[in-house]
Amino acid sequence: MKARLAEARAVAAGVEDPEIPVLTIEDLGILRDVRLDGDTVEVVVTPTYSGCPAMNVIAWEIEAALHRAGFASVRVRSVLSPAWTTDWMSEDGKRKLRAYGIAPPDRSAPPACPQCGSRSTELISPFGSTSCKALHRCLSCREPFDAFKCH
Amino acid sequence: MATTSIALDESPRIRTLLTLADDALILGHRLSEWTGHAPTLEEELALANIALDLIGQARALYQATGIDEDALAYLRDPHQFRNALAVELPNGDFAFTIVRLFLVSAASDAFWRGAVGADDPDIAAIAGKAEKETAYHVRHAADWLVRLGDGTAESHRRAQSALDALWPYTGELTASADRPAWLHAVGPVLQRATLTPPADGWMQSGGRQGRHTEHLGHLLAEMQVLPRTYPGATW
CATH class of the missing domain: 3.30.300.130 (Fe-S cluster assembly (FSCA))
Structure with a gap:
């Protein structure tokens, strides 16, 4: 059993x-x-x-x-309660997201660029390709990237 | 239309759930009409995302009634909908859409934050998710409102004209006891947007009682035609 x-x-x-x-x-x-x-x-x-x-x-x-x-x-x-939060995402999950090109949820904004690691990034739109992501741009390597919203 | 509407015996709890759900569903539907027409790709995604949040909230609220959610959305007539008149008005131009989103979201954001501790466990659970979502909606609408109001002479004119047209519909958005807090929330953003709110005067009402503008019937005809014409359709 x-x-x-x-x-x-x-x-x-x-x-x-x-x-x-x-x-x-x-x-x-x-x-x-x-x-x-x-x-x-x-x-x-x-x-x-x-x-x-x-x-x-x-x-x-x-x-x-x-x-x-x-x-x-x-x-x-x-079930809705308790409400999901990105704090429940595993460390392994955050590592996999970064390797996939998505900045993991990070409460110390702005998010680091998943391509070059620079913290010099800006928000393009708070609503990205899915509900859980926002669209950012890296000011160092100029690549746009998705970032998981802190929720 | 092949399928007849459902008859509802509304308890006070069901009335409350339908009021909240219908506001979310109808505004979500209006926002979804921008898909394919928004001014930029990013804004298209934003409006569609907000619409999805609202329709998701509506589904959870309909489910909490214990009545079939599809029947509630697709098999009620206009007089059975409890939404505020403000959310059923046509989208108008982009300024009208943004001003409405801001005024309505400011009310629902405050409502959901307060409802996190509600006695009804379903409403409290839905509030726990909705308050995080509406916080994004208000912020996004406020950002645009400032850009439009404090933008060009033309964008200012359109935003002010939308505000003037919508103001008489805002009486239904909050309980009268909550209106001072709502005015306090929207005031500073309107000021930054260099927009002047009209004085509170005679207010449109009737949506909560099922007395709607002609626009809701047209919206529902489009939203409901498929499930009413082909009952039980799947694909």
């Missing part, structure tokens, strides 16, 4: 974010709980933003991954 729960947890934790595929949902900090309810695996997730369109896809992918791993009955439940 314990091994089965650990396996279910590992499978759910490995599901990737469809919009930022270098991050797993565990890296992102949106996987809140995995538990067994009889034969059913219940996975509890929390959305990043209220309207994040990736949440439906993430729920389908959790179900599909668990089905593939032999768990026939899966339930994905979304």
Whole structure:
């Protein structure tokens, strides 16, 4: 029973974010709980933003991954409280984001350029390619880049 | 239209949830109309992102009623919507869109910050997310408002004219007890934007009671046509 729960947890934790595929949902900090309810695996997730369109896809992918791993009955439940914060992102997740070209959430603004590391950067728009990112520009290497918003 | 509207028996709690949800859904829909038409690519993304936040908030609020969220969005007639009149008015020009976004977001931002400690656990949970999102909405609208108001003679004229037109619709945005705080929040930004708020006078109302302008019916016709014509459609 314990091994089965650990396996279910590992499978759910490995599901990737469809919009930022270098991050797993565990890296992102949106996987809140995995538990067994009889034969059913219940996975509890929390959305990043209220309207994040990736949440439906993430729920389908959790179900599909668990089905593939032999768990026939899966339930994905979304809870709003406590509200997700970027403080829940793993250090490993932040490292992977930077390597992918996205500045990780960093409360000591302005964010460092993921290309050259310069702190001399400016905000172009607080709303980037997804709800969770803002668009910045590096004043040293001149590259524009996405930065994860602190939330 | 093939599908008939749902009948609702509104408890005070459902009325409250629908009031908040309908404000978010209708403003979100209006903002989504800018997709493909915004003045710059960055602004296009910003307005679409704000629309997404609002429609996401509306979904969570509809779900909290325990009634099917799609039925609430797609199978109600205009008189069953509880949104403020301000959010259903057509987008007008970019200045009108920004002035409205600012005035409405300033009210919802204050509301959600206060609702984080609400007795209703659903409203408190939704507020925990919404207050972070609306803070971005107000800041973005305020930035634009200052650029438009304190910009060229033409952008100033358009922003002032939008403010004059929208002011009589702001009475519905806050409970009367909260209006001084709202005026206190919007005042300094309007001043930086070199815009003059009209004096409070007679205010338009009726949205909360389901008495809407002609514009809501047109908006809903477009929003609802597919699910009403093809009930249960999936793709």
